Amino acid sequence: MTKRRKRPVRAGRVFLYLSLLSFSFIFLFPLYLAIVNSLQGWYSVPTVLPDTWNWSNYYYATTMIDFWRYTRNSLIISSISVITTTLSSGMVGYAFARLKAPGKNALFMLVISTMMVPGIVTQIPTYVLFNQLNLLNTFWPWFLWGIGGSAFYIFMYRQFFVTIPVELEEAARIDGCSYFRIYWNIFLPISKPLVATAMILIFHGSWNDVTGPFMYLKEQRYPLATALSMIGYKELGSNITINQISIAGGLLLAIPVIVTFFVGQKNITQGIATTGIKG
Amino acid sequence: MSIKENTRRTISFYMMVSPWLIIFVSLSLVPLLYGLFLSFTNYRGFNIDNLRFVGLDNYKLVLTDNDAMPALRRTLLFALVNVPLGSAIAFLLAMLLNNNARGTGIYRTIFYLPSIIPIITTILLFKNILFNTNGGILNTILNLFGIGSVNWLGYSWAPVALLLLMNWGAGGGILIYLAGLQGIASEYYESASIDGANALQKFWHITTPLMTPTIFFNMLMGIIGSLQIYMQPILLTGEELLARPIRPIYFYNVHAFQQIFNGQRFSYGMAALWVLFVVILFISIVVFVTRKYWVYSEVEN
Numbered sequence: 261m262t263k264r265r266k267r268p269v270r271a272g273r274v275f276l277y278l279s280l281l282s283f284s285f286i287f288l289f290p291l292y293l294a295i296v297n298s299l300q301g302w303y304s305v306p307t308v309l310p311d312t313w314n315w316s317n318y319y320y321a322t323t324m325i326d327f328w329r330y331t332r333n334s335l336i337i338s339s340i341s342v343i344t345t346t347l348s349s350g351m352v353g354y355a356f357a358r359l360k361a362p363g364k365n366a367l368f369m370l371v372i373s374t375m376m377v378p379g380i381v382t383q384i385p386t387y388v389l390f391n392q393l394n395l396l397n398t399f400w401p402w403f404l405w406g407i408g409g410s411a412f413y414i415f416m417y418r419q420f421f422v423t424i425p426v427e428l429e430e431a432a433r434i435d436g437c438s439y440f441r442i443y444w445n446i447f448l449p450i451s452k453p454l455v456a457t458a459m460i461l462i463f464h465g466s467w468n469d470v471t472g473p474f475m476y477l478k479e480q481r482y483p484l485a486t487a488l489s490m491i492g493y494k495e496l497g498s499n500i501t502i503n504q505i506s507i508a509g510g511l512l513l514a515i516p517v518i519v520t521f522f523v524g525q526k527n528i529t530q531g532i533a534t535t536g537i538k539g
Numbered sequence: 540m541s542i543k544e545n546t547r548r549t550i551s552f553y554m555m556v557s558p559w560l561i562i563f564v565s566l567s568l569v570p571l572l573y574g575l576f577l578s579f580t581n582y583r584g585f586n587i588d589n590l591r592f593v594g595l596d597n598y599k600l601v602l603t604d605n606d607a608m609p610a611l612r613r614t615l616l617f618a619l620v621n622v623p624l625g626s627a628i629a630f631l632l633a634m635l636l637n638n639n640a641r642g643t644g645i646y647r648t649i650f651y652l653p654s655i656i657p658i659i660t661t662i663l664l665f666k667n668i669l670f671n672t673n674g675g676i677l678n679t680i681l682n683l684f685g686i687g688s689v690n691w692l693g694y695s696w697a698p699v700a701l702l703l704l705m706n707w708g709a710g711g712g713i714l715i716y717l718a719g720l721q722g723i724a725s726e727y728y729e730s731a732s733i734d735g736a737n738a739l740q741k742f743w744h745i746t747t748p749l750m751t752p753t754i755f756f757n758m759l760m761g762i763i764g765s766l767q768i769y770m771q772p773i774l775l776t777g778e779e780l781l782a783r784p785i786r787p788i789y790f791y792n793v794h795a796f797q798q799i800f801n802g803q804r805f806s807y808g809m810a811a812l813w814v815l816f817v818v819i820l821f822i823s824i825v826v827f828v829t830r831k832y833w834v835y836s837e838v839e840n
Contacts, residue, residue: 274736280642284649290707291652293676296663305674306667351779352559358792360545360553372546372560374567378767378819380792381812382567384799385574408562468657471770473801474780484814489659490779503667506788510660522654525648529714 265367274397298508303500314504321508324493333485335468337402341466345413350451352409353417356475358429368418375411387475391400397478402466413458420454422446453527460524464517484513549609580812584803597810606794607811611818614791616700616766621705626757629712629749634742634811636713637720647713654711662774665704670775692776697788712757718751722744747833754833759826766819769793791815 296310298317321327356368390396428450435479437445441528448455473486482490488509521528553560580590601607632650636643653661669677669689672817678688691700727745736744769792772784781801784793792815799808 271638276635276640278636280640280646283632283635287649287653287710290664290669292658293668294660297668306669306671306676306679307674308676308679348558352556355552355555358642359548361549364552367556367560372562374563374565376819376823377567378812378816379765380767380796381574381816382570384805384808384812385570385577386566388582388587388805389570389573404562404566407558408566409559414559438580439548440555443555464655468659470659471780471796476757480654485657485659487776488663492778494825501604501662501667503671506663506667510657512661515656517655517657518652521652528734529647530729 276352285396292449294507294511298504298511300381300504301323302502302504304504307502315431317505317508319510319513320491320502321505324505325487325491327509327512330478330482330487333377333473333481334485336399337469337473337483338398338463338466341406342462344461345410345462346455348407349409349413349458350448350455351418351440352444353414354421354447355439356414356501357418358442359439362389365428371414372413375415383472383475396397397481399481402475410462413462414457417454420451424450453530456524457527460520460528463520466515488513505523550785570795573814574809577806578620578813580806581748582806582809584805590659597807598814599812600807601811606789607791607814610789611789611815613787613789615764619760619789621765622704622758622761623760624702625709625712626754627705628709629757630716630754632710633713633716633720634746636717640647650710650713652710654708656708658770659774661704661707663769664773665707666702666775669703670700692785694787696787697772697776697785698762701775701788705768715757716750716753719750723749732748737744746803751834752836754827759823762826764821766815768823769791769796773797788793 280312293308296308299304299313300307300317301314302312304311351369356364356371360403385394386401390401395401424447428446432442432446462511467483468485469483470485470489473475473481473483474490479487479490488506493505493509545701579592581593582590633644635652636647640646643768656680670690671676672678672688672690677691682688689696691697696748723746727749730739731741751824768790771782771791772788772793773780773782775788775795776782776784781797783797791811795808795811798804798811
């Protein structure tokens with residue numbers, strides 16, 4: 261009996277590990293290629309095994325274009341978005357989770373349904389509006405979007421806040437705390453893992469956004485992601501992009517995203533799992 | 540609780556949701572309707588004080604010109620392949636991760652990692668290193684197996700290249716599927732084992748039906764996302780966002796976006812985007828309506 265039962269189980273395990281390893285290879289191989297090829301000679305043919313180690317490519321990636329200015333722009337836009345979106349979404353999520361009011365359910369349906377509206381349908385008329393309000397080529401739009409919160413994170417906070425026992429806020433209510441202070445002093449501090457998750461995911465979203473800044477900003481104010489997609493690394497007078505330096509620039513862009521992902525990995529996986537969705 | 544307390548709570552509620560409500564109305568609802576309004580005018584980016592109503596002219600153009608509708612068909616076809624493929628990959632990966640294999644955490648990180656890499660980095664990487672016609676790695680691999688080189692960014696293969704690029708990040712969906720899989724009570728599997736069900740039967744009669752709500756949600760979001768793709772096709776063959784991609788990957792949103800920012804055809808672009816909006820709404824409704832035929836629900840109604 262043991263012999264007959266054990267063999268298929270073991271074959272299954274071997275198959276499982278083989279599959280896990282093959283998929284790992286498929287997902288990691290392009291990243292490996294990116295790193296190796298970012299270090300090769302200019303205009304060289306792509307390679308699997310490294311020929312040389314031109315670390316200077318990374319130096320050129322930061323000097324051939326206005327790299328640090330674009331990075332500063334990225335940091336400004338991301339900071340504005342991260343801070344405003346996190347706090348605002350949390351507050352709105354708290355109101356939806358803990359306060360009773362007429363019209364609440366209808367409003368919540370509205371929040372959920374906005375997740376289905378194609379972004380570009382509102383982005384273009386918003387561009388026309390901002391143009392008339394003289395808000396183009398400023399960072400104000402990100403501040404405004406931020407204080408409006410984001411449907412996905414409102415939903416995420418709401419899902420978490422509904423699970424918190426009611427005793428926690430009742431005591432504070434009896435002491436005469438306002439609802440805002442309950443959110444600020446009680447709910448926000450106990451949901452630190454969720455706040456961290458929201459901050460990291462919002463950071464990824466705004467750091468990686470190419471097309472939003474392209475629509476609303478001029479080149480001087482482009483963040484790094486937009487700059488890398490609009491401005492190629494070229495030698496003076498040439499119009500051939502130096503692929504090796506492009507890849508180096510792309511990897512530099514990815515570093516903050518990868519680092520923050522690893523820092524918050526545990527929270528992120530749990531956060532998304534509890535919400536059940538990802539935007 | 541007193542009436543006064545109720546009123547105070549209502550006021551607090553509306554005060555606390557007001558940032559969202561105000562911004563939603565002014566930067567989503569108003570633009571949405573403003574865009575609808577512009578789509579009936581001759582707005583071309585400079586004549587905002589001198590608009591003329593043109594009725595349905597822009598919509599007629601969108602429905603009859605040589606670009607928009609063929610692009611829409613192309614986009615729908617691409618979504619029809621891309622969405623199930625992406626969902627299937629994410630589902631498969633989640634199934635693999637749900638086996639308590641040693642090092643599951645590491646594999647999960649590896650599968651998830653590509654989905655967080657900035658899109659522009661991914662595009663540069665695939666375009667310049669993998670799809671490169673001059674010694675690109677994918678062709679090197681094909682040649683290794685005795686298969687001839689392929690022009691990945693040419694007319695015949697560009698859609699396939701785009702599929703590969705998009706689905707390298709398919710692991711982004713695994714967390715949701717994993718949460719769904721872990722939510723299935725082990726009793727189901729145990730009683731099925733007692734009844735002598737094999738792994739395939741368990742997968743087909745327990746896992747799949749119980750996962751349909753997750754699959755449903757992922758498919759719906761996937762469709763909405765897929766129909767809006769424009770940055771990847773543009774940058775896959777072009778050097779910047781206003782470069783026109785080759786025909787097989789000239790998608791609907793590419794057309795709308797570039798007509799507006801390259802051709803200053805704002806009103807035409809808005810009409811095109813509203814057509815897309817209606818198409819997405821229609822498809823979402825169809826998917827929702829068909830839900831009762833294939834999505835498992837614990838509550839029979």
